[in-house]
Structure formats: C-alpha cells, structure tokens
Amino acid sequence: MLHGPLVAALLLLCTPSFAGRLTPAGVTASSTYPEENGIAYDAARLTDGKLSTAWVEGETGGGLGSWVEVDLGAPKKVHEIRLYAGMWYSGDYWARGNRPKEVEISYADGTKDVFALKNEMKAQRFVLPSPKTTNTVRIKLKGVYDGSTWLDTSISEIQVFDAETDGRSVARAVTASSTLPSDTDGSYEPANVQDGLTDSMWCEANRDGDGTGEWLSYEFGAPTSVSKLTVVNGIGTSMSFWMKANRATAATLQFADGSTESLVLKNSMLSQAITFPAHNTTSAKLSFTTVAKGKEFNDLCISEAAFSE
Numbered sequence: 616m617l618h619g620p621l622v623a624a625l626l627l628l629c630t631p632s633f634a635g636r637l638t639p640a641g642v643t644a645s646s647t648y649p650e651e652n653g654i655a656y657d658a659a660r661l662t663d664g665k666l667s668t669a670w671v672e673g674e675t676g677g678g679l680g681s682w683v684e685v686d687l688g689a690p691k692k693v694h695e696i697r698l699y700a701g702m703w704y705s706g707d708y709w710a711r712g713n714r715p716k717e718v719e720i721s722y723a724d725g726t727k728d729v730f731a732l733k734n735e736m737k738a739q740r741f742v743l744p745s746p747k748t749t750n751t752v753r754i755k756l757k758g759v760y761d762g763s764t765w766l767d768t769s770i771s772e773i774q775v776f777d778a779e780t781d782g783r784s785v786a787r788a789v790t791a792s793s794t795l796p797s798d799t800d801g802s803y804e805p806a807n808v809q810d811g812l813t814d815s816m817w818c819e820a821n822r823d824g825d826g827t828g829e830w831l832s833y834e835f836g837a838p839t840s841v842s843k844l845t846v847v848n849g850i851g852t853s854m855s856f857w858m859k860a861n862r863a864t865a866a867t868l869q870f871a872d873g874s875t876e877s878l879v880l881k882n883s884m885l886s887q888a889i890t891f892p893a894h895n896t897t898s899a900k901l902s903f904t905t906v907a908k909g910k911e912f913n914d915l916c917i918s919e920a921a922f923s924e
C-alpha cells in the first residue's frame with residue numbers, strides 16, 4: 616500500500632513523461648540565409664516536423680546575436696524546449712556547418728534562461744527550472760561550434776512542450792522486437808516513432824524477415840486512455856526513400872489486460888489517424904502482421920506511431 620506523500624512524489628516524477636508537444640502558431644527569425652538551388656532556409660523549417668530541413672541565419676560570419684522566435688498562439692505553460700542543433704540533413708552536413716553552442720532563451724515577460732548545448736548530433740533537451748507561462752519563446756545565438764566547411768549556423772527543428780497531458784498520451788518508453796543499429800545519419804531507435812518528426816524512424820533489424828511479427832511496445836507509466844494511433848508508415852523522409860523500405864499494412868494492438876484490437880494501415884507516405892475503441896491501459900504492444908515490400912531494403916520502417924486519446 617503506497618502512502619499519500621509517496622504517491623504524490625511518484626505523480627510529480629511522472630509529470631515530465633506526459634509532457635505534450637505544442638503546435639506553434641508561427642515562427643520568425645532575425646535573418647535568413649537566401650534560398651539556394653531551390654532549397655529554402657527560412658524560419659518555417661524550424662517547426663515543419665522534419666529533421667532534413669533547417670533554418671540557417673543570414674548574417675555575415677557565425678551569426679552570433681541572431682535569434683528565432685516561436686509563437687505559441689496563446690499563453691502556454693512551457694516545461695521543456697528541445698533543439699535539434701545544426702543541419703541534420705545528414706551526418707556529413709551536420710559536421711560541415713556551424714552548430715549552436717550556447718543560446719539565450721527568453722520569454723514574453725522578458726525573463727531569460729541560458730542553455731549550453733553539447734557538440735553532438737542528438738536531440739538536446741532544456742527543461743525549465745520551473746514551468747513558465749508565455750506565448751513566445753525566443754532563442755538567441757550566444758556561441759557556436761565551428762563547422763568544417765560552412766561558417767553559417769543552423770537549427771533543424773525546435774519543439775516546445777507543456778507540462779499537461781492535454782489529450783496526448785506520449786508513452787514513457789518504447790521498446791521493439793529488434794532495432795537497426797545507428798549509422799552516421801542517425802538512429803533507428805523505437806523512440807523515433809513518437810518524436811513528432813516524420814523523417815526520423817524505427818527500423819527492425821531481422822536479417823531474414825520482412826518485418827512480419829516484429830513489434831513496438833509502449834509503456835505509459837500510469838493508466839492512460841488511448842483510442843487513436845497516428846502513423847507515418849515507412850520512411851517518411853521523401854517519396855524516393857519511402858519506396859525503398861517495407862511498410863506495414865496490418866497490425867494487432869494488445870493492451871495490459873490482454874484485450875486486442877486489429878488495425879488496418881494504409882500503404883501511404885501520408886500521416887494517417889487510426890481510431891479504435893478506447894482502452895484505459897498502462898501499456899500497448901503493436902505487432903505488425905502483414906507488410907508491403909520496398910524496392911531496396913527488406914526491412915520494415917515506421918516513422919511515426921504515436922498514441923493519443
């Protein structure tokens with residue numbers, strides 16, 4: 616039997632796991648590198664849900680003092696800011712361009728935080744010392760890591776999280792039956808299926824199989840009501856990549872009490888919302904029962920598979 620204060624402490628510990636990703640109303644920048652060879656580097660690239668697109672500052676030199684500002688549309692209780700610093704188009708591009716080393720984060724009330732970033736191609740999380748109610752988040756470059764080729768500084772994606780569940784049931788942990796090892800362009804870990812990025816993915820690693828029977832398992836940490844799975848099937852980076860790997864066409868969901876639901880997945884690169892009768896559960900296991908073959912790799916990849924109420 617758990618006692619009151621311990622339960623309260625556990626609930627507090629749980630809160631960040633259920634943080635919800637906010638959908639920005641807009642994003643602006645102090646300067647932008649001009650479009651080149653048909654590729655744009657404007658501020659909208661910061662919140663388009665793709666790591667393969669980036670904002671690049673347009674100052675002379677490294678861009679110290681440049682800023683970007685995310686408009687949340689209304690005051691929100693901001694709990695965490697996540698930055699994908701540098702150009703994530705590929706591991707090679709990331710090393711060649713400047714990456715932010717230190718940023719000043721400021722809020723609508725004028726208060727500020729300083730965030731020191733690591734020099735690594737990983738999502739970098741800044742958890743606020745205490746949640747801040749604000750309708751804007753401004754990120755100003757105060758220091759950079761030098762790239763090997765290009766002097767300009769870029770950020771590929773910014774995500775802002777609140778401390779409320781607000782209908783979103785992001786699981787505390789996702790595990791998989793097998794996972795393709797990381798390479799120079801990034802990881803294929805199961806957590807990629809609920810990061811809100813359509814071009815980051817989990818891929819299975821069974822040498823002989825086509826993905827049939829592989830699974831993703833979600834731990835919610837507490838009873839959570841789920842009735843929707845939002846899926847980006849296959850490699851969501853681009854149509855040419857999407858054609859290469861296997862996609863799922865049917866799956867079974869199994870909940871903590873043993874009950875199941877059968878799901879049909881569209882063999883499409885577009886985001887799809889699959890609804891099912893609501894289950895209140897601490898876990899869900901998504902097992903893929905049939906797949907469609909890609910043209911190049913006989914591996915099943917899933918870019919997004921995220922639960923919500």
Ligand SMILES: [Ca+2]
Pocket residue numbers: 660661662663664665666667668669771772
């Ligand atoms: Ca982007």
Ligand SMILES: [Ca+2]
Pocket residue numbers: 807808809810811812813814815816918919
């Ligand atoms: Ca993803």
